[in-house]
Amino acid sequence: MPTRTARTAWNGGLQDGSGQVELSSSKVGTFDVSFPKRAADDAGGTTSPEELIAAAHSSCYAMQLSANIAEAGGTPHLYNAAFLIGPEATPTEVDALVRQCIAHHGGYVFKTGGDAFCAAFHTAPDALAAALESQRAIHAERWPEAAKLRVRMALHTGAAELRDGDYFGAPLNRAARLLAAGHGGQTLLSESTHDLCRDHLPPLASAKALGEHGLKDLARREAVFQLCHPDLPQSFPPLKTTLAPLDREMPSIAVLPFINMSRDEENEYFADGLSEELLNVLAKIRGLRVASRTSAFFFKGKDIDIPNMPVHGMQISTKAYAGPETCLPGYCL
Numbered sequence: 359m360p361t362r363t364a365r366t367a368w369n370g371g372l373q374d375g376s377g378q379v380e381l382s383s384s385k386v387g388t389f390d391v392s393f394p395k396r397a398a399d400d401a402g403g404t405t406s407p408e409e410l411i412a413a414a415h416s417s418c419y420a421m422q423l424s425a426n427i428a429e430a431g432g433t434p435h436l437y438n439a440a441f442l443i444g445p446e447a448t449p450t451e452v453d454a455l456v457r458q459c460i461a462h463h464g465g466y467v468f469k470t471g472g473d474a475f476c477a478a479f480h481t482a483p484d485a486l487a488a489a490l491e492s493q494r495a496i497h498a499e500r501w502p503e504a505a506k507l508r509v510r511m512a513l514h515t516g517a518a519e520l521r522d523g524d525y526f527g528a529p530l531n532r533a534a535r536l537l538a539a540g541h542g543g544q545t546l547l548s549e550s551t552h553d554l555c556r557d558h559l560p561p562l563a564s565a566k567a568l569g570e571h572g573l574k575d576l577a578r579r580e581a582v583f584q585l586c587h588p589d590l591p592q593s594f595p596p597l598k599t600t601l602a603p604l605d606r607e608m609p610s611i612a613v614l615p616f617i618n619m620s621r622d623e624e625n626e627y628f629a630d631g632l633s634e635e636l637l638n639v640l641a642k643i644r645g646l647r648v649a650s651r652t653s654a655f656f657f658k659g660k661d662i663d664i665p666n667m668p669v670h671g672m673q674i675s676t677k678a679y680a681g682p683e684t685c686l687p688g689y690c691l
Contacts, residue, residue, distance in 0.1 A: 364410075366391065371462060372495055379405060397499055452507050455499075456492045463488035468524055476533070478525060482515045482554035486585065489513060489545050490560055494589050497543070508542030513585075515550045535573040536582065539597040545585040546597075549642070552583045563587050566634065567641040569648045571599035581641050612649035613637040615658040 362384075368377035376392040389405040396406040453475070457467060465479040465488055479485040489511045496509055514536060516529030532548065540546045547555070552565050559565065564586045570579040586592050613636050616629035633654070641648045 372459060372491060373498075379410070393495070452496060452509060455495055456509065459492040459495060460488050462491065474537075476525070476530065482513070482551050483558040485513050485515075486547070486551070486555045486558075486563075487560055490563055490585060490587060493543070493545055493585075494587065497590055510537060510540040510542050511545040512537035512540060512548075513545070513551045514548040515554055532573070532576065532580075535576055536580070539571065539573060539582070539599050541594045541598075543591050544594050547583040547585060549581040549583070552581075560587075565638075566592070567638045567648070568597060569641060571597055573599060579647075609645075610647040610649070611640060612654050613640065615655055 363382040365380045365382050366377050367380070369375055372393050376390065378388045379391055380388045391404055391406060395402045395404045396408070401409070453473070460467060460477045460479075463479065463484045465477045465484060467475050467477045469476040477485070477488070479488065493509070493511070496507070512533050514529055514533040516527070516532065518525040518527040518529045536546050536548055546568075547565060556565060565583045566586050568582045568584055570581050572579050582597065584592075584594075613633055616633045618626045618629040637648060637654070640646060
């Protein structure tokens with residue numbers, strides 16, 4: 359069989375870009391494609407990878423069926439062969455979606471293994487932007503409930519050795535251990551990646567401190583952060599980290615949720631933001647164990663005495679008044 363060729367010219371990002379598919383061999387024309395219309399119920403006059411694949415399957419099936427009928431001594435008649443290819447969440451489709459986002463932000467895949475792969479980027483913010491765009495695209499797809507896939511991601515920044523197109527070294531091991539701690543749909547950041555990206559986050563994105571955790575085969579506990587965005591789920595089970603021996607000499611601290619004491623209920627977000635910012639700052643201090651946000655915010659709205667809380671070492675409880683001034687014990691902001 360001769361080789362047939364098709365080309366796609368794409369302009370812009372995944373969500374806001376568009377392209378044209380050209381059937382180069384037959385020269386029968388070009389067809390518009392876009393990701394939002396691909397995911398919509400109404401195609402709106404544009405084709406899609408699923409439609410093109412369905413066309414290939416249906417035509418091949420019709421040809422093969424007519425040949426089988428003739429071989430059996432029958433006479434082929436007019437019939438229709440239809441293939442329905444919808445948004446089934448197969449690893450191949452998700453893989454292609456993520457690879458497209460990686461390439462859009464200047465990254466490239468250098469290693470694959472099973473249903474996982476590793477990608478390298480020129481800068482940490484590029485990697486974070488690709489991860490966020492991938493998660494948003496996957497979450498926006500209308501996967502059937504029974505076939506829905508959730509992808510976990512982990513970002514770490516470090517100096518690795520490049521040999522024969524592959525990377526080696528401790529950063530790869532650290533990223534793998536961080537990935538193993540996460541859950542489907544969750545994107546985790548190491549402390550080094552967080553520090554490089556915290557001032558360059560995409561619009562509406564934030565990094566939530568999850569405290570220090572013991573990762574498999576790593577001697578030192580690691581500060582872990584979660585990439586958050588309003589379009590994505592933000593609540594996950596506790597990280598799947600190892601239970602490192604508790605150092606009774608290491609001080610611990612839990613930042614309890616600030617209490618909104620103003621009459622304006624909208625200031626509740628301001629109070630929670632203060633708690634999270636303080637937790638983020640404390641989580642960067644080496645030698646200090648900081649309770650994760652999930653653990654601390656478990657006590658939000660609960661009337662529990664501080665001495666009864668199961669946190670070893672130092673503890674604090676704070677109240678915030680959202681008014682002309684915000685006063686904390688010993689400080690006036």
